[in-house]
Amino acid sequence: MGTGKSTVASVLAERLGWSKIDLDTCIEEAEGKTIPEVFAEKGEPYFREVETAALRRELEGRTGQIVATGGGAVLAEENRAIMLDNGLVVALTADAETIISRVKDDPNRPLLRGNAEKSVPELLERRKHAYDFAHVRIDTSDKTAEQIADAIVARLQAD
Numbered sequence: 514m515g516t517g518k519s520t521v522a523s524v525l526a527e528r529l530g531w532s533k534i535d536l537d538t539c540i541e542e543a544e545g546k547t548i549p550e551v552f553a554e555k556g557e558p559y560f561r562e563v564e565t566a567a568l569r570r571e572l573e574g575r576t577g578q579i580v581a582t583g584g585g586a587v588l589a590e591e592n593r594a595i596m597l598d599n600g601l602v603v604a605l606t607a608d609a610e611t612i613i614s615r616v617k618d619d620p621n622r623p624l625l626r627g628n629a630e631k632s633v634p635e636l637l638e639r640r641k642h643a644y645d646f647a648h649v650r651i652d653t654s655d656k657t658a659e660q661i662a663d664a665i666v667a668r669l670q671a672d
């Protein structure tokens with residue numbers, strides 16, 4: 514969460530002339546609610562169900578697009594399989610301090626419960642191996658979105 518997936522996806526899509534899909538935005542449109550409203554009114558298990566449905570809908574059978582997932586989309590084995598089967602999976606990481614500085618004033622991340630200083634280190638500990646399955650891993654802590662997009666373009670061109 515807060516490692517720059519949505520930001521980098523926009524830069525990358527523009528650079529490649531590909532379309533960009535943000536899974537959180539897809540869920541908000543499909544549900545007619547914001548992400549915090551979905552969590553508050555329907556609960557996290559429901560959110561995870563619609564997240565898997567959105568991932569399947571937006572990835573399968575498509576090419577030439579960048580998909581930014583939510584930070585927790587990797588937690589389900591089913592989701593990891595959908596991602597690996599449908600493209601190059603890039604995990605953007607960052608250290609706790611960097612993530613806290615990026616998300617602490619953002620009210621749209623319900624899992625932070627309004628306390629990023631406490632919640633971010635806890636989430637990182639719980640998820641410390643959750644991103645190991647990705648094809649590529651990029652630490653974004655000291656990089657601009659443009660530098661990260663450059664690294665991903667280079668990797669795509671090498672494939």
Ligand SMILES: Nc1ncnc2c1ncn2[C@@H]1O[C@H](COP(=O)(O)OP(=O)(O)OP(=O)(O)O)[C@@H](O)[C@H]1O
Pocket residue numbers: 514515516517518519520521537581582583584585615616622653656657658
């Ligand atoms: N490389 C970067 N350097 C500095 N700030 C950044 C960078 N990437 C993103 N940000 C900022 O950090 C915040 C979080 O970025 P973003 O929303 O792209 O993260 P995300 O990975 O999509 O988060 P989520 O998992 O919640 O969807 C935004 O305010 C964004 O402007």
Ligand SMILES: O=C(O)C1=C[C@@H](O)[C@@H](O)[C@H](O)C1
Pocket residue numbers: 514537548582583584585586621622623624
């Ligand atoms: O890290 C997470 O589990 C989340 C990240 C966001 O992108 C949203 O998908 C939601 O707030 C959950």
Ligand SMILES: [Mg+2]
Pocket residue numbers: 518519520537581582583
């Ligand atoms: Mg995002």
